[in-house]
Amino acid sequence: AQSVSQHNHHVILSEAASLELGCNYSYGGTVNLFWYVQYPGQHLQLLLKYFSGDPLVKGIKGFEAEFIKSKFSFNLRKPSVQWSDTAEYFCAVSEAYNFNKFYFGSGTKLNVKP
Amino acid sequence: NAGVTQTPKFQVLKTGQSMTLQCAQDMNHNSMYWYRQDPGMGLRLIYYSASEGTTDKGEVPNGYNVSRLNKREFSLRLESAAPSQTSVYFCASSERGTSESPLHFGNGTRLTVT
Numbered sequence: 001a002q003s004v005s006q007h008n009h010h011v012i013l014s015e016a017a018s019l020e021l022g023c024n025y026s027y028g029g030t031v032n033l034f035w036y037v038q039y040p041g042q043h044l045q046l047l048l049k050y051f052s053g054d055p056l057v058k059g060i061k062g063f064e065a066e067f068i069k070s071k072f073s074f075n076l077r078k079p080s081v082q083w084s085d086t087a088e089y090f091c092a093v094s095e096a097y098n099f100n101k102f103y104f105g106s107g108t109k110l111n112v113k114p
Numbered sequence: 115n116a117g118v119t120q121t122p123k124f125q126v127l128k129t130g131q132s133m134t135l136q137c138a139q140d141m142n143h144n145s146m147y148w149y150r151q152d153p154g155m156g157l158r159l160i161y162y163s164a165s166e167g168t169t170d171k172g173e174v175p176n177g178y179n180v181s182r183l184n185k186r187e188f189s190l191r192l193e194s195a196a197p198s199q200t201s202v203y204f205c206a207s208s209e210r211g212t213s214e215s216p217l218h219f220g221n222g223t224r225l226t227v228t
Contacts, residue, residue, distance in 0.1 A: 034216060102159065
């Protein structure tokens with residue numbers, strides 16, 4: 001089975017600071033990659049996704065992520081965070097030829113101080 | 115848009131009791147999923163249904179059963195609840211059931227087993 005690692009369990013930033021959350025996966029084949037966000041008390045929502053093409057993908061609310069195949073990584077970035085970005089962020093991976101199998105990381109809690 | 119609706123939102127059970135978690139989606143999605151979310155462990159797939167009439171085990175199926183009642187509804191049953199099943203349960207659906215289709219989540223059911 002795949003494994004998805006998110007290295008930062010809890011990140012605290014001040015508003016306007018830059019954000020980078022790490023995500024690494026173990027599968028060596030073709031993958032689809034996702035970042036989901038869970039705001040306090042809410043369900044998970046899709047932030048962005050990568051299937052193929054340009055390895056730099058842009059999502060909602062100014063987030064972007066870069067797929068580096070050689071490093072098995074899909075890191076999430078945002079140049080300037082806001083208090084409203086306080087949430088838990090999950091990286092997820094699915095195998096291109098084994099659909100219905102989504103593997104999630106353990107999540108990173110982001111607290112943005114106003 | 116209702117999206118994915120789960121009931122109940124909260125439930126407390128005693129060890130050995132049974133219950134069914136309900137899930138319905140109104141997006142005409144083919145595939146549906148049940149995940150559990152535990153602190154520090156991310157989301158783990160319990161069962162999924164690739165299409166109406168089919169179900170299959172995920173990572174952590176023991177102690178659970180599912181029913182895909184029709185295209186809209188996918189229920190999760192705990193026959194004899196155990197404290198280890200204390201968790202937050204999320205139902206999700208996806209459009210085509212391929213690895214490229216993102217998951218759409220319900221708001222979750224917080225279950226406590228004493």
